[in-house]
Amino acid sequence: MSENVVIALDAMGSDHGPGVVVEGAVRFFDETPKPVKQGVSVILTGDRDTLARFLTRAGGHKLPISIHHASQVVGMDEHPSSAMRNKPDSSLAVMAGLQKSGTAQCMVSPGNTGAMMAHSVFALGTIPGIQRPAIAGSLPTMTNPSILLDLGANVDCKPEQLLRFAYMGSIYSRDVFGVKNPRVALLNVGAEPGKGTPAVQSAYERLSASPLNFVGNLEGDGILKGEADVVVCDGFVGNVLLKFTESLTSLVGGTLYLEMKRNWASRLGYLFMKPSFNQLWKKLDTAEYGGAPLLGLNGVSIVAHGSSGSHAIKNALKVALDFHRLGAVERIRSSMAELIAKEKASGQ
Numbered sequence: 001m002s003e004n005v006v007i008a009l010d011a012m013g014s015d016h017g018p019g020v021v022v023e024g025a026v027r028f029f030d031e032t033p034k035p036v037k038q039g040v041s042v043i044l045t046g047d048r049d050t051l052a053r054f055l056t057r058a059g060g061h062k063l064p065i066s067i068h069h070a071s072q073v074v075g076m077d078e079h080p081s082s083a084m085r086n087k088p089d090s091s092l093a094v095m096a097g098l099q100k101s102g103t104a105q106c107m108v109s110p111g112n113t114g115a116m117m118a119h120s121v122f123a124l125g126t127i128p129g130i131q132r133p134a135i136a137g138s139l140p141t142m143t144n145p146s147i148l149l150d151l152g153a154n155v156d157c158k159p160e161q162l163l164r165f166a167y168m169g170s171i172y173s174r175d176v177f178g179v180k181n182p183r184v185a186l187l188n189v190g191a192e193p194g195k196g197t198p199a200v201q202s203a204y205e206r207l208s209a210s211p212l213n214f215v216g217n218l219e220g221d222g223i224l225k226g227e228a229d230v231v232v233c234d235g236f237v238g239n240v241l242l243k244f245t246e247s248l249t250s251l252v253g254g255t256l257y258l259e260m261k262r263n264w265a266s267r268l269g270y271l272f273m274k275p276s277f278n279q280l281w282k283k284l285d286t287a288e289y290g291g292a293p294l295l296g297l298n299g300v301s302i303v304a305h306g307s308s309g310s311h312a313i314k315n316a317l318k319v320a321l322d323f324h325r326l327g328a329v330e331r332i333r334s335s336m337a338e339l340i341a342k343e344k345a346s347g348q
Contacts, residue, residue, distance in 0.1 A: 004039045007320050008104035009313075012046035012073045012091035013111020015306040019054045021110065024313020026060035031314065040321060043104060045070045045091040070094040074111055076306060080118035092116060096123035099299055106320040108291060110304035110313065117153045117294060117303075124299035127333045129340045132157075133296035134165045135235070135303055136172055139245055141226035147173050147182075148223070148231045151292055152239035153303075159202035162186070162232055163210065168295040169230035170212050171335040176328055177229075185218035185228035187237060192217070203232075211342045291316030293323055295332060300324050 011021040025042045041064035044051050048069040055061055072090040074083040083090065092115055098104040100123035109116045117133060126133060134150035147169045154161065166184050173182035186204055188196045193204055195217060207214045218228050220241070233241070291304035291312075300323050304316040323329075 003325070004041070005106065005321060005324055006041050006043060006104040007317055008043045008045060008095040008098040008107040009317065010046070010091045010095045010107070010109035010111050011044040011051055012070070013109050013306070014308060015076070015110075016309070018046055018050055019057075020308070020310050021313055022051060022054040022060065023058045023310040024308070025065050025317065026055070026058040026063060027310050027314040028317045029060070029063045029065070032318065036321070040064070041066070042317065043068050043098060045095040045098070046073070047071070068094055068098065074115045076112050078112060078115065080112070080114040083112065083115040084118055084122070092119050096120060099123055106300035106302065106324050108302040108304060108316050108320050110306050110308045110316070113152055113303055116301070120294055120297055120299070120301040124297045124301065126296050127298055127329070127336060129336050130164055130168070130296035132161055133294040134168065135238075135292045136169060136295045137242060137292035139223060141224050143226035144179070144229070145177070146223060146226060146229055146231055147177070148233070148238055148241070149295065150233065150235040150238050151242050152235045153294065154235040156236065157199065157234040159199050159206055162199070162203035162234070163206045164296070166207055166210070166212055166214070166230065166232045167336060167339050168332055169232060171332050172295060172328070173229045175331045175335070176323075176326060179229045181213050182229035183215045184212045184230045184232065185215050185222070187223075187231050187233035188217035188219065190217060191219060209346065211339060211346075291319050293319065293328070297329070299329060
């Protein structure tokens, strides 16, 4: 029998309102294979009456989905510290509290990223050796997906933090994605060691002396080519890059649609190529990835996109479940201890 796993889901933070989040939770149970969802339940946090209405409308009242009332909502434009101080009963705070108390083993939110990180750190704490957690996301490449971090949790990073991000990304790539010896690169404006800001140059020196498989600086055009398995940058650069990559889906899809309509030969060619186009679309569609974990926490915290539809919410719940069942937090904790021990032994 599968282990019982409770996932707390912030149902009020989405750009599209709670209905989409509730529908995503229902789709998780309707569309996930029975062996995977066995023993899993979801707690929606937010206004009880509103969520109960959407849950009934989505046909989820008989599923293992419950509601924990929260009277407040954190807006996307609110400062994290202000949200924590002034809204102790927000859907984000209640969700984090459920995991802190042990009621839930995972939490997922499509809400305010900064507030999500603040609540996660407060509720779970960071693992030894980690000052700040980082959002680690997957980017499609011509080969296997690359791990990019940070995607927005830390706008400005010190060299030490970038080094720790590289450690966590390497462990994540190895233990979750199965890459034996992940190639770690530092995102920069040039391949030469002397390029970039003082912080990035210092991070380059520290990464070069680390026990990681560091392959040097990587320019932006090398990411989608798959020239590294782990790409490290600060959250400002990472978030801009993520949003740009997401726009490629609309560009590719829109261009294909216009070309298909051009004439009968194009439409006929599309019919023959449709399976390949569908695979390409699935590879580029960020909804397929669902959400990104905050690495470095003593627990499972998944950040979903604010504009997530129900399909993305469903997949974010799946990411949380997989992260928990793989024991990713324990793997990162133990491997971090080994890497820091090697670092100290080398005198770095």
